[in-house]
Amino acid sequence: MTSFDPGQLVQRAQVHRDIYLDPTVFALEMERLWARSWLFVGHDSQVPEVGDYITTVLGGQNVLMLRRTDGSIGVLHNRCAHKGAPLCSDAAGHAGRTLRCPYHGWSYRLDGTLLGVPMRESYEGSGFEQCQAPQGLSPYGAVATHRGFVFARASEVGPPFADAMGDVLGAIDLLADRSPEGRLRVAGGVLRTLVHANWKIYLENVNDAFHPVTTHASVTQSAQAVWGERPEGEPKPAAMQQLLPFGSGYEFFDRMGARLLPHGHSILGTQKSLHSAYDALGGYAQALAAAHGAERAQAVLGFAPQNVVAYPSIALKGVPQVMRVLRPLAADRTIVEAWAFEPVGAPRELLAAGLLYNRQVFSPLSMVAHDDLHLFEGIQRALAARGNPWVSLHRGADADAPAPREVSGIDEALLRHQYRAWAALMADEVAA
């Protein structure tokens, strides 16, 4: 294994441009950081029946997530043990009781073990039984599920799921308990944006509450001007309730508060967020209190973070019930997915609000994201310039202490925190 010193590129309060630009660093990120992390795979509501599957990509690896015969969820490399053909090509589907390769007809049980090879007798004496193929489909790695959220880690080394995820699991609980039945369902379809920038530029921005004042001035000023012409007292439609708060000032973002969690995770907006002032739905709070008890219902409804980052693959909210998933493709290309959840047993307006938010803020045609994406893609090009090779993350760095700890919503500690995890996960050896 080649030796790599992350400290050369990630210092206490600045990072080197090569972490965004260099294809060899990207390849090493896939091999180390993404393989060593518990990555979000999918949600079990996408595969309700035995034999249901989805195909997806985890840190550059094509995988199948499927419901096995015993009801559990498996994550397998989507590669036939024979010649490498993908077992399934659709984004989602139903395989029945077995997976069958469309190329030469090898078949597998839903746990990936080899079931049948046509004309198997002709393999006799070939050494076939001693090679890897008869072991069937390769598992991606360890799989863990929490409240329907399926995560997997390729690497055998590293902390167990519950330790690695820590308080992120509590945030998932608060999101799932938006349903009176405590269950979420992926619904409405996913929006995907191809961003011509490094995944870390995107993920930093998820934790960057300093940028809206300048970056999003075009949309917030336009929304304020257009809404300002309406007669006073006109009820504010949900679309405006979602857009107008983006015009908040530095003081608001400073006071939204944030919590840095171990392993690069974080909660931005522990005190308040752009989502705090949405209209309540009639009867919903009462239904939640009846289902979960008054205290828990209050905690659930009061949890309205800007973003919960489960490093490095997802960013969740509590309200609206949406999530972004990062799929890095190359050093300069990332797919960002925007998912919506329907809290089972809750008013359908909640799903509608999530889908409204996704199309207003995360769609490739979003008038909020346009300025973000323009800047990310510009950064990706501009960083290649000769001259200063460093990116500054110094704001508030004199007070850094280990996580968990509370910080201001606009402290660049939220970004340095991600790079501390980056350096730990990119080292030659990873802590158990």
Add this chain to the structure above:
Amino acid sequence: MTPHDVTREMLVDFVVHEAQLLDEGRYSEWNALFNDDGWYWLPAAPHYDDPLHQASHLYDDKLLRTVRLARLQSPRAHSQQPPGRSHHLLQTPAVLVMAPQDNRFELRTPFIYTELRSGRTTQLPGVARHHLTLGAHGLRIRLKRVDLLHADTALPAIEFYL
């Protein structure tokens, strides 16, 4: 003029004119082509039929269209520095519904849309469906639905109405 006076030629001319207004950046004239309760819809998959409970890339009423168009012309729209441009190449629109008795007209127009922004060219084929009605000031859009061939794939940022 009554809906019975609407001709196929008027319908086709309307759709061609609508694309021209977009490509020439005549946004307030363009927005005025919609009914007050008219919608522009770009669903996230070709088979979607419920804009509230299925994902859309865009689903704009008059208020949101007005905000979006104001933003495009805002001096603080970073992504419009330099200003982008759009180009619609339309196939001759086909009139699918000609129902003057209900004041309802519908056209289907395959197109190739090209957008130039920040030095990058994005080209997207698709089909536009115009649901039109005759109002006091001429034909107006009740719904413009745009189905992109690539609707359910990862799309780059697209800045203008297609």
